[in-house]
Amino acid sequence: MIDALALHQRLLTLDSHIDIPWPTGPDPHQQTDRRVDLPKMRQGHLTVGCFAAYVPQGPRTDASRAAARDRALSMLASIRAMASPTPGAEVRVASRADDITAAVAAGATVVVPAVENGHAIGGDLATLAEFARLGARYMTLCHNGHNDLCDSANPRADLRDTATLHGGLSDLGRAAVAEMGRLGMLVDVSHLSRQAMLQATSLARTPVVATHSCIRALCDVARNMDDAQLDALADSGGLIQITAVSAFLRPHARPDEVRVADFVDHIDHAVHRIGLDHVGISSDFDGGGGFSGWHDAADSANLTIELVARGYTENQIAALWGGNFLRLLRAAEHAAG
Numbered sequence: 001m002i003d004a005l006a007l008h009q010r011l012l013t014l015d016s017h018i019d020i021p022w023p024t025g026p027d028p029h030q031q032t033d034r035r036v037d038l039p040k041m042r043q044g045h046l047t048v049g050c051f052a053a054y055v056p057q058g059p060r061t062d063a064s065r066a067a068a069r070d071r072a073l074s075m076l077a078s079i080r081a082m083a084s085p086t087p088g089a090e091v092r093v094a095s096r097a098d099d100i101t102a103a104v105a106a107g108a109t110v111v112v113p114a115v116e117n118g119h120a121i122g123g124d125l126a127t128l129a130e131f132a133r134l135g136a137r138y139m140t141l142c143h144n145g146h147n148d149l150c151d152s153a154n155p156r157a158d159l160r161d162t163a164t165l166h167g168g169l170s171d172l173g174r175a176a177v178a179e180m181g182r183l184g185m186l187v188d189v190s191h192l193s194r195q196a197m198l199q200a201t202s203l204a205r206t207p208v209v210a211t212h213s214c215i216r217a218l219c220d221v222a223r224n225m226d227d228a229q230l231d232a233l234a235d236s237g238g239l240i241q242i243t244a245v246s247a248f249l250r251p252h253a254r255p256d257e258v259r260v261a262d263f264v265d266h267i268d269h270a271v272h273r274i275g276l277d278h279v280g281i282s283s284d285f286d287g288g289g290g291f292s293g294w295h296d297a298a299d300s301a302n303l304t305i306e307l308v309a310r311g312y313t314e315n316q317i318a319a320l321w322g323g324n325f326l327r328l329l330r331a332a333e334h335a336a337g
Contacts, residue, residue, distance in 0.1 A: 003308070004301070004304055004305040004308040004309075005301055005304075005305070007304060007308065007314055007317065008045055008300075008301040008304040008305075009045055010314075011045070011047075011304070011317065011318055011321050011322070012047055012048065012100075012101065012104045012318070012321065012322045012323070012326075013045060013046050013047050013048065013281075013300060013321045013322055014047070014048035014049075014050070014100075014112075014280075014281075014321060014322030014325050014326070015046055015048070015049050015050065015281065015282055015283050015285070015297070015300075016050045016209070016211040016212065016241040016280060016281070016282040016325055017050055017052060017114070017116075017190075017211045017212035017241065017243065017282040017283065017284050017287070017289075018036050018049045018050060018051050018052065018283060018284075018285050018286060018287070019051075019052055019054050019116075019284070019285070019286040019287035020051050020052070020053070020054075020075065020078065020079060020286070021034065021286070022054075022071070022075060022078075025075075025078035025081070026051070026078060026079065026082055029084060029086070029089065029091070034285075034286050034296075035283070035285035035286050035289070035290050035295070035296035035297060036049065036283075036285045036286055036296065036297045037297075038089060038091060038109060039298075040296050040297035040298040041109055041297045042089070042109065043297070043298040044296075044297045044298040044299055044300035044301060045300060045301060046109075046297045046300045047104045047109060047110060047322075048100055048104065048109075048110040048112060048322060049109075049110070049111060049112065049297075050112040050113075050114045050137070050138070050211065050282075051079045051082070051111055051112070051113060051114065052114045052115065052116040052140070052287070053071075053072045053075030053076045053079060053113070053114070053115045053116065053120065053136070054075070054116040054117065054143070054287065055068045055071050055072050055075075055115075055116065055117045055119055055120040055143075056117070056143065056144075057117060057119055057142070057143050057144060057145035057146075057147055057152075057156065057159065058119065058159075059159060060146075060147065060148060062123075064119075065119065065122040065123045065148075066122055068117070068119045068120050068122060069120060069121065069122030069124070069127055071120070072115055072120035072121075072127075072131070073130060073131075073134070076113050076115070076131065076134040076135070076136060077134065079093070079111060079113045079135075080093050080111075080113065080134060080135060082111045083111065089109075090106075090107065090108040090109070091108060091109050091110075091111060092108045092109075092110055092111070093110075093111045093112075093113065093135060094110050094111070094112060094135075095112060095113065095135040095136075095137050096329070096333060097326045097327075097329040097330045097333065100112065100326065100329075101326065112135070112137055113134060113135040113136045113137065114136055114137060114138045114139070114140075114188075114211070115131055115136050115138070115139040115140070116139070116140040116143060116188075117140060117141075117142060117143040117147065117191075118139060118140070118141045118142055118147055118148070118149040118150070118173070118176060119142070119143070119147040119148070119149075120139070121139075121149075121176070123148055123172070125172070125175055125176060125179050128176065128179050128180060128183055128185065129183060131185070132183040132184065132185055136185060137184075137185060137186060137329060137332070138185055138186035138187070138188045138209065138211060139180060139185060139187070139188060140188040140189075140190050140191055140211065141169075141173065141176070141177075141187065141188065141189065141191070141192055141196070141200065142191050142192060142196075143191050144156055144191065145159050145161055146159075146161050146164075146165040146166070148170060148172050148173075149169065149170055149172055149173035149176050150166060150168065150169045150170060150173045150192055150193070150196040150200070151164050151165050151166055151167070151168060151192070151193035151195065151196045152191055152192065152193060152196075153191055153192060153193050153194070153222040153223050154191070154222055154223065164193065164195070166196070167195065168193065168195035168196040168198070168199040169196050169199045169200060169203070173196070173200075174199075174203060177200055177203050177204050178203070178205070180204075181204060181205035181206055181332070181335060181336075182205075182336065183336060184332045184333050184335070184336030185332065186206065186207075186208065186209050186328055186329070186332050187200055187204045187206075187208045187209070188208070188209055188210065188211045189201065189208050189209070189210050190210045190211050190212050190213045190223075191223065194226070194229065197210075197225075197229055197232075198228075198229065198232055201232045201233060201235075201236050201238065202232070202236070204236065205335050206328070206331045206332045206335045207233075207236050207237035207238035207239065207328050207331055208233065208236060208238045208239075209238055209239045209240075209241065209325070209328055210225060210233065210238075210239070210240045210241060211241050211243075211282055212241060212243035212245070212282045212283075212284045212287075212289070213225050213240055213241070213242070213243060213248070214242055214243060214245070214248035214249055214266050215230075215242070215266045215269045215270060216229075217269060218249075218250075218265060218266055218269055219247075219248055219249055219250060219251050219266075220251065221247065221248060221251075223248055224248055225240060227273055230270060230273050230274045230278075231273070231274060233274065233278055234273075234274035234275060234278045237278075237328075237331070238278065238328070239278050239279065239280055239324055239325065239328055240270055240274075240278065240279060240280070241279075241280040241281060241282035241325065242263065242266045242267050242270065242279065242280070242281060242282065243282045243283065243284045243289055244263060244282070244283045244284060244285070244289035244290055244291060244294050245284050245288050245289050246258040246290075246291045247288075249262045249263055249265075249266060249291070250262050255290055255291045255292065255295075256291070256292050257291075257292070258291035258292060259291070259292055259293050260291075260293035260294060260302050260303060260305075260306045261306060262291075263291070263293075263294065263303065263306075264303070264306045264307060264310060267279055267281075267307075267320065268310070276316055276319060276320065276324075277319065277324055277327075278324070279320060279324065280319075280320055280321075280322070280324045280325050281303065281320055281321055281322075283297075285297065303321075304317060304321070307320065
């Protein structure tokens with residue numbers, strides 16, 4: 001236990017998907033009742049968080065598109081405002097992999113902006129450049145409900161969704177994947193229908209990432225990745241970030257019924273199927289994630305303890321906790337332009 005805790009303190013630990021409150025915006029420097037704030041991150045030695053500007057799916061109308069775009073831009077500005085030079089509690093906003101590692105080495109907590117749901121571009125590919133200018137390093141192409149870019153794994157009856165809308169990606173979605181590659185943004189395939197996910201994986205110029213998904217062989221829900229999808233991720237050089245949503249980890253389980261061991265079971269399956277280089281860690285805290293043992297950011301060391309108990313080495317744990325994700329960021333940076 002002591003060795004595992006000491007190891008955890010040496011790691012760069014990156015959580016690839018965290019939601020922020022809205023419309024109030026995040027106030028990470030104070031202890032709050034949310035699952036993630038700066039005190040909890042420091043207590044749990046969670047050094048890097050990808051904070052998402054999440055836009056819920058609305059009707060596919062011009063008014064809804066404009067509102068989604070405005071909300072996403074406001075949320076990204078709020079995420080950037082999390083930066084603070086406070087000695088001993090510094091927060092840096094960083095997007096490039098080298099800047100992230102340098103900030104962690106300097107003792108800062110790092111915020112990486114992201115966008116969840118391509119509805120946020122407002123139907124205009126030019127919005128992606130605005131997102132990139134504000135530091136967004138990935139965009140999840142959709143959320144629950146089909147949008148202009150792609151089909152969702154979870155169609156919404158309240159939006160009059162049929163099982164499929166585009167047969168995967170739309171023409172606009174294909175163009176968005178190309179533009180994100182040009183801008184150095186990772187394509188996040190969480191929430192996509194199976195067909196859309198496979199199409200995006202084959203089209204993207206850089207490896208794609210599922211920033212918050214789990215394993216369908218262990219929990220058969222539409223949001224999880226089946227083995228063929230995992231194989232496609234690995235073949236592209238991509239990555240699945242196992243997430244802490246209890247309903248994705250164990251069928252019909254409540255958060256208090258799920259344990260850290262259940263979470264690491266999903267890591268184990270992915271590692272055995274596609275190799276450790278293609279697996280990572282996320283929480284989806286404040287967006288549905290959290291269970292007994294990883295209730296909030298302060299509990300993050302419990303994952304390292306379980307990984308050590310299962311025989312993972314320090315280098316392997318470092319790769320799972322952020323090294324693999326940073327590799328994808330560097331690949332996107334290299335391919336940009």
